[in-house]
Amino acid sequence: MQAPSLSELKQHAEKGDARAQYMLAAQLSGAGEKQEAERWLNAAAAQGFGDALYTLATRRLDHDGLVAAAEMLARAVQDGSTPARRLLGVLHAMGLGGARDWSEAVALVTGAAQAGDPAAMRELSMLLFVADRDDEDGANLLATAAPRDPVAGAVAVRRFALGRSHADSASARAHLELLERVQYPHAMSLRAAFDKHASPQRFQPSPPDWVRIAEKLEQEPAAPAIAPEVLCETPPARAFRAVFSPEECEYVIAASARLLAPSQISDPRTGAPVQDPYRTSLTAILSLVDLDLALVMINRRLAAMAGMPPENGECLGVLYYAEGHEYRPHCDWLPPGPELDRGGQRAATALIYLNDEYDGGETHFLVPDLAFKGGAGDVLMFENLSENGDPAPHSRHAGRPVREGKKWLGSTWYREKNYRH
Ligand SMILES: O=C(O)CCC(=O)C(=O)O
Ligand SMILES: [Fe+2]
Structure with missing residues (x-):
């Protein structure tokens, strides 16, 4: 079947055809006509067109838009949108935009799977x-x-x-x-x-x-508790062995592969993310829209190891270091600014070692001179603040250069307070 021309789409859109309005919006957006595109996208959403509602919902996943996003996704689900089912499942599983509801999350995603997704x-x-x-x-x-x-x-x-x-x-x-x-x-x-x-x-x-x-799947899957290995007291650093299976590590790597982009650091003056030779890896940020129930569960298990509420966690970042790549000595603290105001300081860091097929690349704490390299599936957590809540200088650390092979690492920073809403 031939794709409809722009003028055909316009004709149908003017007559109130929601699908044509959505497709017209996509074409106009691609051609740079953003305002007209928005008008038609909103028109399609107003008629309950699922793909349009899903698109609008993905733009409201910030902390004050979550309730609106959940409501739009619920309407998109009624119109048969599979991506909306999966994303609404994530919101229910995390308790965002409404109360946490595991069985509703599973029911939504199961519906998408039954539809063949x-x-x-x-x-x-x-x-x-x-x-x-x-x-x-x-x-x-x-x-x-x-x-x-x-x-x-x-x-x-x-x-x-x-x-x-x-x-x-x-x-x-x-x-x-x-x-x-x-x-x-x-x-x-x-x-x-x-x-x-x-x-x-x-x-x-x-x-x-x-x-x-x-x-x-009626009950949320419970992973076994794992006792920590104490690596260091200043800074407090703990290792947990074999938290994630090789399949789960592969899952995280595969889910992040298409999102990899050059890593950034916070500009010490402005706090804005910038690229810098200090950090030469690639990073994939798994934002809400990129999550699914398997990743939510992985995030929750990581938070449990870190001893932090999951909602204090920033998004999971997946770091990819090729040969020679490194993250030079740094502290994970945030500089003053709106990011710091939002959820407080980065109280703890949790790392998942996703593979072990490389030489070098240890996580190195400079003052205690402690170098740690986990096996695939191991977790390292360490605290970045002193007992009085001030940034702790001993938490300074580096991802040493990878000498040979590629290093994959999951990394989550946990704030002092709820970061989500
Ligand atoms: O690559 C490493 O081992 C360290 C990563 C790191 O410092 C971080 O994610 O904050
Ligand atoms: Fe770090």
Whole structure:
């Protein structure tokens, strides 16, 4: 079918066709006619057109827009929008724009998965794997999603290489080759693991048993408690081993790959984010709009390790250091300004080591001269403030240069106060 011309779209839009209004808005926006684009986007949303409502909602995810965003997303869901279901699920799971409601979150995302959305299937599969890494429904959903979803594909290959997936080698190979073609930045690691894989059982994906899946996910998946290893008292630094599985690490890397951009630091004078040779890695910021229930759960588990309320956490940043990249000695404190006023100082930092296929790249605390390098799935947390709440000079640290290989790290800064609303 030929795409309608601009004048055809205009005609239909003027007559009140909501889909035409939405498509016209997209075309006008692409052509730089922002004001006209807004007018038509609002017209489509006013008629309850799901994609338009979703687009408007994604612009209201700041702290004073969350209630409006949740309300728009609920209307978008009524119009059948799958992305709106998934995003509203995230808001419910985090208690943003309304009370926290896990079962409503799962019901929304399950609806998207039942409609065939592969991203919804893969997030549910990760929830199922928390209780049982070999959960059959999880493996089934992941295998169904993998041909159409690169994040699911990456996790499926990782599981295959671990001898866990039930997918056959032909499909795992096909997912891997696709990831290589699209230059997935962690593909080399998957290739190395694939080439020396164990031999998982063969498995044919079958229609999901939605009733059984709903029963398993009724309660929020609870991860086992892990006792910390005390690394240092000044600054207080703790390590937690094997908090996240290799599949979860792959999931975080795959979810962040398309968002990687040069890392920034806070300008010491203005507080504004700027690029600087002090920090040469790439960073992917996983904002609300990029989250799903699997990532929400990972964020919540990280907050539990840090001993901080999840709502004090800034967005999870995923850092990618290639050879020679580093984060020179710094403190994680914020300079005075609106960012500091919003949630207070960065009281604690939590790092997830997402891989271990590199040399160098230790996290180094300069004064106690403590260098730490976690295995894949380990968490390091440290405090940045003294007991009286002042910035603690001993928290100064660096991400040492990577000598060989690539380093992947998740990083969350926790504020003194609620950062979300
Ligand atoms: O790369 C590292 O090990 C340190 C990262 C870091 O300092 C941070 O995210 O604040
Ligand atoms: Fe830092």
